[in-house]
Amino acid sequence: MSAACGPGGADEPRGGIADRAAAQPASAPPPAERLSLNTATVREQWNLRQMIEACGRHGIRGIAPWRDKLDELGAAQAARLLRQHDLTVSGLCRGGMFPAADAAGRRAAIDDNRRAIDDAATIGARCLVLVVGGIPAGSKDLPGARQMVIDGIAAVLDHARESGVPLAIEPLHPMYCADRACVNTLDQALDICDVLDPHLAGGRPSGAIGVAVDAYHVWWDPNLPRALERARPERLLAYHICDWLVPTTDLLLDRGMMGDGVIDLPALRGMVEGHGYRGFHEVEILSTRWWRRDPDEVLRIARERHLRCS
């Protein structure tokens, strides 16, 4: 691993040609206590209890469980362990997956999202992350799938509001449009927020719904600076970090450790925090490479890279 945050760290400034305005790095390293561990990062090595204990060992103050790990332990038992270790739950991953080929499938998805909201409330999650789902099998109707997403979120929003669990729509990279999430830009996610949760008198949104900004999914978007400005800060519910590797050898499971790819993470954090975000920096790395490593080493490196490369 490079000491200079991967390919770009040692780059000499080019100057003159580039418009650097949008790429100003954050002025200082991030506070270490902002780091949160998304359980996907070490999902093949540890169960949730092991992860919670490891966060204690490594001085990591936040955690974001996926539901498979939460279900193994049980939400009530997890909540006790999380309190014992004084961990903040930066988010629960994930609700969503609303589109389905028939009405029964869509109702089942809505029921599952209600259960996810209940679990998020039980463990005190700061938000429920929504990976909204793609095009139902057998369909090519992308506008239809997108409408199913809006309808699905609308059907659970009141329950989320009553439960005190903000819903965080996570726009996924466009390469997942067909099979994982047909919400693919931050602007598109914010459009849904504005439809379902119009700004209150005074111009501020209620906070019941917002977005999860994952560097891996949004870094390429030429409209990102404007969209982040639009989101600030009431709609910015979560910030996820990892890196885009060159080459990327798998569409799903080849995400990179911060610093090993081409995303200018300090610049992105600068924008996110410049618009008022003060929440966790949740490291979420789906990677067969990192899943083969010793998980304590993964956490040690993630902690170090968070400070130095993000």
Add this chain to the structure above:
Amino acid sequence: MSAACGPGGADEPRGGIADRAAAQPASAPPPAERLSLNTATVREQWNLRQMIEACGRHGIRGIAPWRDKLDELGAAQAARLLRQHDLTVSGLCRGGMFPAADAAGRRAAIDDNRRAIDDAATIGARCLVLVVGGIPAGSKDLPGARQMVIDGIAAVLDHARESGVPLAIEPLHPMYCADRACVNTLDQALDICDVLDPHLAGGRPSGAIGVAVDAYHVWWDPNLPRALERARPERLLAYHICDWLVPTTDLLLDRGMMGDGVIDLPALRGMVEGHGYRGFHEVEILSTRWWRRDPDEVLRIARERHLRCS
């Protein structure tokens, strides 16, 4: 291969939920004479002479060579063969690749684009397709790379105009942002067009620069209908077709034959033609699967799918 254009063809209408407005299919099959063969589709099986002769056999009226194939034959010799077979060149693939780590590299790219423009003029290509290039090796400066693209196109635009070769910026799917093209949406490409070639008095662009719309790269874009409306029709220089497979197993070489994936190609053609596009439908399939097939069979299937599934 399904008789119903792949996964979506046999789908029953769902009705009620979906906003179908943007997904209205084109009202009739496309005219067969609009089909053009992009040489990437059979690049592993044939040289350019074989492809030109095959277009004659299969009744295909358009062709779009890549430069590797053109260089093998020579542009002058290719021009003679193309005339003999009465083939229209829907585009030359490709110019672009402007960003580089140093000034010498950027100058070399500009020189190479001038040669590509000359070759495009020699074979009478309707446009030179620009795959603009990604982030230079060793850099994480995406805004800088994007500025290099603008500067590079600006440096060759006069030569293109004088040569009678329109430049067609092809926005590539965001998964290619790092290493192939940092222009990733149609709107972003149109922004560059507007900067470099402002609308003339009367509100019409000059036609010297525009966009190549490839279904594979843009199908996911929630802003696509608005961007196509913005492009109409003077900036719409080329239309490429293939399909997005589910699952997609390789980021570059797993594109699908029309009908085998999830893109609603009739709806997309309806939008493109609804905004005045009357050019070729260029089939461009980079696929190790199709490269293993008999190339005459590939052309036969492409011709049939063009009519039935696009």
